[in-house]
Amino acid sequence: MLGTPTYSGPRFRVRSPHVDERGMEEQNMILNALPPDSYARLRPHLETRVMRLHDELWSSMQPMTHVYFPRSFVGSILIPLQAETPQVEAATVGREGFLGTPIVLGADSSVSNAIAQIAGDGGAIEASKLRELLATDSALLAQCLRYAHTLQEQTAQSVACNSRHALEERCAKWLLMTHDRVGRDEFTLLQIFLAFMLGVHRPRVTVAAGMLQSAGLISYQRGTIRIVDRAGLEAASCECYAVVREAHTRMLSSPR
Numbered sequence: 001m002l003g004t005p006t007y008s009g010p011r012f013r014v015r016s017p018h019v020d021e022r023g024m025e026e027q028n029m030i031l032n033a034l035p036p037d038s039y040a041r042l043r044p045h046l047e048t049r050v051m052r053l054h055d056e057l058w059s060s061m062q063p064m065t066h067v068y069f070p071r072s073f074v075g076s077i078l079i080p081l082q083a084e085t086p087q088v089e090a091a092t093v094g095r096e097g098f099l100g101t102p103i104v105l106g107a108d109s110s111v112s113n114a115i116a117q118i119a120g121d122g123g124a125i126e127a128s129k130l131r132e133l134l135a136t137d138s139a140l141l142a143q144c145l146r147y148a149h150t151l152q153e154q155t156a157q158s159v160a161c162n163s164r165h166a167l168e169e170r171c172a173k174w175l176l177m178t179h180d181r182v183g184r185d186e187f188t189l190l191q192i193f194l195a196f197m198l199g200v201h202r203p204r205v206t207v208a209a210g211m212l213q214s215a216g217l218i219s220y221q222r223g224t225i226r227i228v229d230r231a232g233l234e235a236a237s238c239e240c241y242a243v244v245r246e247a248h249t250r251m252l253s254s255p256r
Protein backbone atom coordinates (compact mmCIF):
# COMPACT_ATOMS: atom_id res chain seq x y z
CA MET A 1 0.00 0.00 0.00
CA LEU A 2 1.32 3.42 -0.86
CA GLY A 3 2.27 5.38 2.23
CA THR A 4 3.56 2.40 4.24
CA PRO A 5 6.49 3.48 6.47
CA THR A 6 9.80 2.79 4.75
CA TYR A 7 12.83 0.95 6.10
CA SER A 8 15.92 3.14 5.92
CA GLY A 9 18.58 0.71 7.14
CA PRO A 10 21.52 -0.46 5.05
CA ARG A 11 21.11 -2.85 2.14
CA PHE A 12 23.01 -6.11 2.36
CA ARG A 13 26.66 -5.14 2.31
CA VAL A 14 29.72 -7.24 1.86
CA ARG A 15 32.71 -6.41 4.08
CA SER A 16 34.65 -9.57 3.63
CA PRO A 17 37.43 -10.62 5.94
CA HIS A 18 37.95 -13.64 3.71
CA VAL A 19 39.60 -13.87 0.30
CA ASP A 20 39.83 -16.85 -2.05
CA GLU A 21 42.92 -18.27 -3.73
CA ARG A 22 42.68 -15.58 -6.44
CA GLY A 23 42.62 -12.80 -3.84
CA MET A 24 38.92 -12.14 -4.47
CA GLU A 25 36.80 -11.12 -1.49
CA GLU A 26 34.17 -13.64 -0.48
CA GLN A 27 30.75 -12.38 -1.61
CA ASN A 28 28.51 -14.84 0.21
CA MET A 29 27.52 -13.35 3.54
CA ILE A 30 27.11 -16.62 5.44
CA LEU A 31 30.64 -17.66 4.45
CA ASN A 32 31.80 -14.13 5.08
CA ALA A 33 30.54 -14.27 8.68
CA LEU A 34 32.43 -17.48 9.52
CA PRO A 35 35.50 -17.40 11.76
CA PRO A 36 38.71 -17.57 9.65
CA ASP A 37 39.53 -21.17 10.57
CA SER A 38 36.01 -22.40 9.69
CA TYR A 39 36.18 -20.60 6.35
CA ALA A 40 39.64 -22.05 5.66
CA ARG A 41 38.34 -25.61 6.27
CA LEU A 42 35.27 -25.12 4.05
CA ARG A 43 36.79 -23.11 1.18
CA PRO A 44 38.75 -25.94 -0.53
CA HIS A 45 35.51 -27.92 -0.89
CA LEU A 46 33.56 -25.11 -2.55
CA GLU A 47 33.43 -25.47 -6.29
CA THR A 48 32.50 -22.33 -8.25
CA ARG A 49 29.31 -22.86 -10.24
CA VAL A 50 27.94 -20.53 -12.89
CA MET A 51 24.17 -20.68 -12.74
CA ARG A 52 22.02 -19.86 -15.75
CA LEU A 53 18.44 -18.77 -15.59
CA HIS A 54 16.23 -21.67 -14.48
CA ASP A 55 19.07 -24.09 -13.70
CA GLU A 56 17.78 -26.66 -11.24
CA LEU A 57 19.45 -26.94 -7.82
CA TRP A 58 17.27 -29.81 -6.60
CA SER A 59 13.89 -31.30 -7.34
CA SER A 60 11.07 -32.39 -5.10
CA MET A 61 11.71 -35.55 -3.05
CA GLN A 62 14.98 -36.28 -4.84
CA PRO A 63 18.24 -36.52 -2.87
CA MET A 64 19.99 -33.16 -2.54
CA THR A 65 23.53 -33.71 -3.74
CA HIS A 66 24.92 -30.21 -3.10
CA VAL A 67 24.45 -27.14 -0.94
CA TYR A 68 24.78 -23.80 -2.74
CA PHE A 69 26.18 -20.54 -1.42
CA PRO A 70 25.15 -17.82 -3.93
CA ARG A 71 27.59 -15.01 -4.65
CA SER A 72 25.75 -13.31 -7.49
CA PHE A 73 23.03 -15.74 -8.53
CA VAL A 74 19.66 -15.71 -6.78
CA GLY A 75 17.80 -18.94 -6.09
CA SER A 76 14.14 -19.58 -5.56
CA ILE A 77 12.56 -22.33 -3.46
CA LEU A 78 9.29 -23.32 -5.13
CA ILE A 79 6.40 -25.47 -3.98
CA PRO A 80 4.88 -27.60 -6.75
CA LEU A 81 1.15 -28.26 -6.57
CA GLN A 82 -0.57 -30.98 -8.58
CA ALA A 83 -2.26 -29.63 -11.72
CA GLU A 84 -1.34 -26.11 -10.69
CA THR A 85 0.92 -23.77 -12.58
CA PRO A 86 2.78 -21.63 -11.91
CA GLN A 87 4.48 -23.09 -8.85
CA VAL A 88 4.40 -20.96 -5.72
CA GLU A 89 7.57 -19.45 -4.31
CA ALA A 90 8.30 -20.21 -0.64
CA ALA A 91 11.53 -18.21 -0.38
CA THR A 92 14.14 -16.22 -2.30
CA VAL A 93 17.78 -16.87 -1.42
CA GLY A 94 20.81 -14.91 -2.56
CA ARG A 95 24.20 -14.01 -1.15
CA GLU A 96 22.69 -13.40 2.31
CA GLY A 97 22.07 -17.14 2.69
CA PHE A 98 22.48 -20.59 1.21
CA LEU A 99 20.28 -23.18 -0.47
CA GLY A 100 20.15 -26.59 1.16
CA THR A 101 19.08 -26.07 4.79
CA PRO A 102 17.51 -29.58 4.91
CA ILE A 103 21.06 -31.00 4.79
CA VAL A 104 22.01 -28.97 7.87
CA LEU A 105 18.82 -30.04 9.64
CA GLY A 106 19.47 -33.76 9.09
CA ALA A 107 17.24 -34.40 6.04
CA ASP A 108 18.39 -35.20 2.52
CA SER A 109 15.40 -34.16 0.41
CA SER A 110 12.51 -31.70 0.40
CA VAL A 111 9.01 -31.31 -1.00
CA SER A 112 10.26 -28.17 -2.72
CA ASN A 113 12.02 -27.55 -6.02
CA ALA A 114 14.83 -25.01 -6.26
CA ILE A 115 15.97 -23.11 -9.34
CA ALA A 116 18.17 -20.15 -10.22
CA GLN A 117 15.84 -17.20 -10.84
CA ILE A 118 18.66 -14.70 -11.49
CA ALA A 119 21.78 -15.93 -13.29
CA GLY A 120 25.20 -15.57 -11.67
CA ASP A 121 27.72 -17.62 -9.75
CA GLY A 122 28.10 -19.21 -6.36
CA GLY A 123 29.94 -21.91 -4.45
CA ALA A 124 28.66 -25.50 -4.34
CA ILE A 125 29.75 -28.08 -1.78
CA GLU A 126 28.83 -31.76 -1.78
CA ALA A 127 26.14 -32.44 0.81
CA SER A 128 28.13 -35.32 2.33
CA LYS A 129 31.22 -33.11 2.73
CA LEU A 130 29.23 -30.34 4.40
CA ARG A 131 27.75 -32.87 6.83
CA GLU A 132 31.26 -34.05 7.65
CA LEU A 133 32.42 -30.50 8.36
CA LEU A 134 29.32 -29.70 10.42
CA ALA A 135 30.01 -32.69 12.66
CA THR A 136 33.33 -31.24 13.80
CA ASP A 137 32.93 -27.46 13.43
CA SER A 138 30.56 -25.94 15.99
CA ALA A 139 30.94 -22.38 14.63
CA LEU A 140 29.97 -23.52 11.13
CA LEU A 141 27.02 -25.48 12.52
CA ALA A 142 25.82 -22.52 14.61
CA GLN A 143 25.98 -20.15 11.63
CA CYS A 144 24.13 -22.59 9.34
CA LEU A 145 21.44 -23.20 11.99
CA ARG A 146 20.95 -19.45 12.55
CA TYR A 147 20.39 -19.06 8.84
CA ALA A 148 17.98 -22.05 8.73
CA HIS A 149 15.93 -20.30 11.43
CA THR A 150 15.94 -17.02 9.48
CA LEU A 151 14.83 -18.79 6.32
CA GLN A 152 12.01 -20.43 8.26
CA GLU A 153 10.92 -16.97 9.43
CA GLN A 154 11.07 -15.63 5.86
CA THR A 155 8.84 -18.52 4.75
CA ALA A 156 6.38 -17.91 7.59
CA GLN A 157 6.22 -14.23 6.68
CA SER A 158 5.44 -15.25 3.08
CA VAL A 159 2.41 -17.22 4.26
CA ALA A 160 0.95 -14.12 5.90
CA CYS A 161 2.01 -11.93 2.99
CA ASN A 162 0.47 -14.15 0.30
CA SER A 163 -2.84 -14.38 2.13
CA ARG A 164 -3.27 -10.74 3.19
CA HIS A 165 -1.22 -8.33 1.07
CA ALA A 166 -2.10 -6.88 -2.31
CA LEU A 167 -0.36 -8.16 -5.43
CA GLU A 168 1.34 -4.84 -6.28
CA GLU A 169 2.69 -4.62 -2.69
CA ARG A 170 4.07 -8.14 -2.97
CA CYS A 171 5.52 -7.36 -6.38
CA ALA A 172 7.32 -4.31 -4.90
CA LYS A 173 8.59 -6.45 -1.99
CA TRP A 174 9.95 -9.12 -4.29
CA LEU A 175 11.72 -6.56 -6.51
CA LEU A 176 13.33 -4.94 -3.44
CA MET A 177 14.51 -8.31 -2.11
CA THR A 178 16.01 -9.13 -5.49
CA HIS A 179 17.59 -5.68 -5.81
CA ASP A 180 19.36 -6.25 -2.46
CA ARG A 181 20.63 -9.65 -3.56
CA VAL A 182 21.91 -8.80 -7.04
CA GLY A 183 23.45 -5.47 -5.98
CA ARG A 184 22.69 -3.72 -9.29
CA ASP A 185 19.77 -1.64 -10.56
CA GLU A 186 19.06 -3.68 -13.68
CA PHE A 187 18.46 -7.39 -13.93
CA THR A 188 16.82 -9.90 -16.27
CA LEU A 189 13.55 -11.35 -15.14
CA LEU A 190 11.13 -13.15 -17.41
CA GLN A 191 7.48 -12.57 -16.63
CA ILE A 192 6.89 -16.28 -16.06
CA PHE A 193 9.39 -16.16 -13.18
CA LEU A 194 7.67 -13.17 -11.66
CA ALA A 195 4.47 -15.23 -11.87
CA PHE A 196 6.25 -18.03 -9.93
CA MET A 197 7.47 -15.58 -7.31
CA LEU A 198 4.06 -14.07 -6.78
CA GLY A 199 2.06 -17.28 -7.18
CA VAL A 200 -0.32 -15.81 -9.77
CA HIS A 201 -0.92 -16.15 -13.49
CA ARG A 202 0.93 -13.97 -15.97
CA PRO A 203 -1.87 -11.52 -16.83
CA ARG A 204 -2.05 -10.42 -13.18
CA VAL A 205 1.74 -9.96 -13.13
CA THR A 206 1.42 -7.67 -16.15
CA VAL A 207 -1.10 -5.52 -14.28
CA ALA A 208 0.97 -5.34 -11.06
CA ALA A 209 4.25 -4.55 -12.84
CA GLY A 210 2.37 -2.05 -15.02
CA MET A 211 1.14 -0.20 -11.92
CA LEU A 212 4.67 0.08 -10.54
CA GLN A 213 5.93 1.21 -13.93
CA SER A 214 3.17 3.82 -14.32
CA ALA A 215 4.08 5.19 -10.88
CA GLY A 216 7.66 5.69 -12.14
CA LEU A 217 9.17 3.17 -9.68
CA ILE A 218 10.51 0.64 -12.19
CA SER A 219 10.90 0.19 -15.91
CA TYR A 220 10.17 -3.23 -17.36
CA GLN A 221 10.98 -3.98 -20.98
CA ARG A 222 11.60 -7.28 -22.73
CA GLY A 223 12.30 -9.14 -19.52
CA THR A 224 14.66 -6.51 -18.10
CA ILE A 225 13.70 -4.81 -14.85
CA ARG A 226 15.30 -1.51 -13.87
CA ILE A 227 14.81 -0.09 -10.40
CA VAL A 228 14.15 3.61 -11.03
CA ASP A 229 12.94 4.88 -7.64
CA ARG A 230 14.17 2.70 -4.79
CA ALA A 231 12.61 4.84 -2.03
CA GLY A 232 9.29 4.89 -3.87
CA LEU A 233 9.39 1.12 -4.25
CA GLU A 234 9.99 0.75 -0.49
CA ALA A 235 6.96 2.95 0.15
CA ALA A 236 4.90 0.83 -2.25
CA SER A 237 5.89 -2.48 -0.59
CA CYS A 238 4.04 -4.15 2.25
CA GLU A 239 5.73 -4.32 5.68
CA CYS A 240 7.11 -7.80 4.91
CA TYR A 241 10.15 -6.46 3.08
CA ALA A 242 11.44 -4.62 6.17
CA VAL A 243 10.57 -7.52 8.49
CA VAL A 244 12.51 -10.07 6.43
CA ARG A 245 15.50 -7.79 5.87
CA GLU A 246 15.77 -6.96 9.57
CA ALA A 247 15.67 -10.70 10.38
CA HIS A 248 18.63 -11.25 8.03
CA THR A 249 20.52 -8.30 9.47
CA ARG A 250 19.99 -9.64 13.03
CA MET A 251 21.13 -13.12 12.01
CA LEU A 252 24.30 -11.86 10.32
CA SER A 253 25.24 -9.56 13.19
CA SER A 254 24.54 -12.04 16.03
CA PRO A 255 27.56 -13.27 18.03
CA ARG A 256 29.45 -16.23 16.61
Ligand SMILES: [Zn+2]
Nearest residue numbers: 161165238240
Ligand atom coordinates in the same frame (compact mmCIF):
# COMPACT_ATOMS: atom_id res chain seq x y z
ZN1 LIG B 1 3.62 -8.69 2.63
